[in-house]
Amino acid sequence: MNDYLYADIDTASQDEIKAFDIASLGQGFYKNPYPVFHALRRYSPVYRMPSGAWFLTRYADVDTVYHDTEMFSSDKTVDFKKTMGRTSLYEHHTTSLVFNDPPKHTRVRKRLAPAFTPRALRALEGRVKEVVAVLLDEVAEKGSFDLLHDYAMKLPIELIGDMLGVPIEDRSKLSPWAIAILGGLEADLTRYQRDEAAKAVDDFKEYLRWLICHRQKTPLSGNTGEILSKLIGPDADGGSLSEEELLHNCIFLLNAGHETTANAVTNGIDMLLRYPDQMLRLRADQSLITSAVEEVFRFESSVQLNNRKLTTDGEIGGIAMKKGDYLWLCIGAANRDPEVFPNPDRPDIGRAENRHLAFGSGIHACSGMSLARMEARIALLAFIERFGTIERNGVARHHPRARFRGFVNYPLRASQ
Numbered sequence: 001m002n003d004y005l006y007a008d009i010d011t012a013s014q015d016e017i018k019a020f021d022i023a024s025l026g027q028g029f030y031k032n033p034y035p036v037f038h039a040l041r042r043y044s045p046v047y048r049m050p051s052g053a054w055f056l057t058r059y060a061d062v063d064t065v066y067h068d069t070e071m072f073s074s075d076k077t078v079d080f081k082k083t084m085g086r087t088s089l090y091e092h093h094t095t096s097l098v099f100n101d102p103p104k105h106t107r108v109r110k111r112l113a114p115a116f117t118p119r120a121l122r123a124l125e126g127r128v129k130e131v132v133a134v135l136l137d138e139v140a141e142k143g144s145f146d147l148l149h150d151y152a153m154k155l156p157i158e159l160i161g162d163m164l165g166v167p168i169e170d171r172s173k174l175s176p177w178a179i180a181i182l183g184g185l186e187a188d189l190t191r192y193q194r195d196e197a198a199k200a201v202d203d204f205k206e207y208l209r210w211l212i213c214h215r216q217k218t219p220l221s222g223n224t225g226e227i228l229s230k231l232i233g234p235d236a237d238g239g240s241l242s243e244e245e246l247l248h249n250c251i252f253l254l255n256a257g258h259e260t261t262a263n264a265v266t267n268g269i270d271m272l273l274r275y276p277d278q279m280l281r282l283r284a285d286q287s288l289i290t291s292a293v294e295e296v297f298r299f300e301s302s303v304q305l306n307n308r309k310l311t312t313d314g315e316i317g318g319i320a321m322k323k324g325d326y327l328w329l330c331i332g333a334a335n336r337d338p339e340v341f342p343n344p345d346r347p348d349i350g351r352a353e354n355r356h357l358a359f360g361s362g363i364h365a366c367s368g369m370s371l372a373r374m375e376a377r378i379a380l381l382a383f384i385e386r387f388g389t390i391e392r393n394g395v396a397r398h399h400p401r402a403r404f405r406g407f408v409n410y411p412l413r414a415s416q
Contacts, residue, residue, distance in 0.1 A: 022055065056330060058339070059339065063334070087201075096252035132155060183401065211228070268380045289377050298356035301335050311323065386416065
């Protein structure tokens with residue numbers, strides 16, 4: 001163990017992590033989970049929780065699991081039933097792209113791929129800039145506003161709304177649905193939260209059925225970036241998504257695009273405010289925006305946790321495991337592993353070779369990561385260009401979720 005790597009890292013003690021359980025966390029963890037992650041990686045990098053599931057915090061271990069899809073399955077049909085029951089929430093999270101293995105994963109991912117080609121992204125870039133410009137005008141007029149709700153969250157909603165062809169007047173429904181459905185993935189899910197998330201799935205499915213019917217009768221004209229029409233019916237090879245696959249992967253597009261971008265933009269401004277030297281550095285050299293966005297994704301990964309299950313007996317980091325064992329892959333810990341990232345608890349917007357795992361890795365690497373990067377790059381740079389003075393205007397509260405890293409609110413005051 002290289003203890004010297006931890007000399008400048010604030011870690012929890014060895015005793016404090018003995019009772020660590022992802023299903024039972026305190027408020028302090030949500031505000032700052034990284035001392036716990038560092039302690040786990042230092043003293044017990046392959047840690048067995050009270051449930052019997054394993055919690056992995058080393059970069060090398062997490063990356064290895066991502067790349068071995070034969071030994072480590074993404075299928076959640078057994079495990080999600082324990083917390084979600086036979087609800088529509090369970091139906092969604094066991095049908096959407098992210099929680100499936102090949103060949104189903106390969107077939108569905110191929111169908112979604114045209115939405116994220118370089119050509120498609122170039123077509124969307126102008127729309128991103130247009131939405132950002134409108135949002136900046138709105139918050140500038142207010143002076144005091146909520147960074148998350150008035151700016152960061154509205155951008156992905158408009159983009160996903162465009163991609164699904166959702167009428168402007170209906171887009172206010174999308175964010176509450178996404179928040180409820182993604183909340184259904186938490187390890188400490190309550191029955192009330194489960195039922196609310198299931199209702200959100202039902203409501204969204206009902207809306208999508210109407211939208212698909214409407215789109216078939218009234219096709220959109222021109223290059224709007226809308227992809228729903230392309231997902232309906234057979235592809236060039238004659239293959240089609242079932243109705244269930246179509247509905248749930250449209251929901252997946254909303255959830256994935258909403259969470260990653262909204263959190264990245266809010267986390268990014270928060271990081272720059274907490275480390276003003278990095279804000280000054282970016283203001284002085286805007287060419288750093290690309291590496292700055294990568295550092296935001298590393299430093300405060302929007303998605304902190306993922307899961308896999310062993311399909312056979314095996315071992316990780318010298319620890320023997322059994323077929324059927326459940327794994328928690330801690331992206332937030334891997335992205336602050338001092339073996340890979342020097343001085344990991346200090347942001348460096350010029351960090352070279354930033355091989356973070358914020359978008360996963362291997363065949364399950366996020367399909368929309370190029371879009372998320374583009375949105376974050378444009379939204380962050382435009383924000384600091386527009387406002388010379390940016391300061392908190394109250395208490396910003398982190399969301400009490402372990403799987404996703406973001407805020408409930410973020411009051412700001414900004415002026416030119």
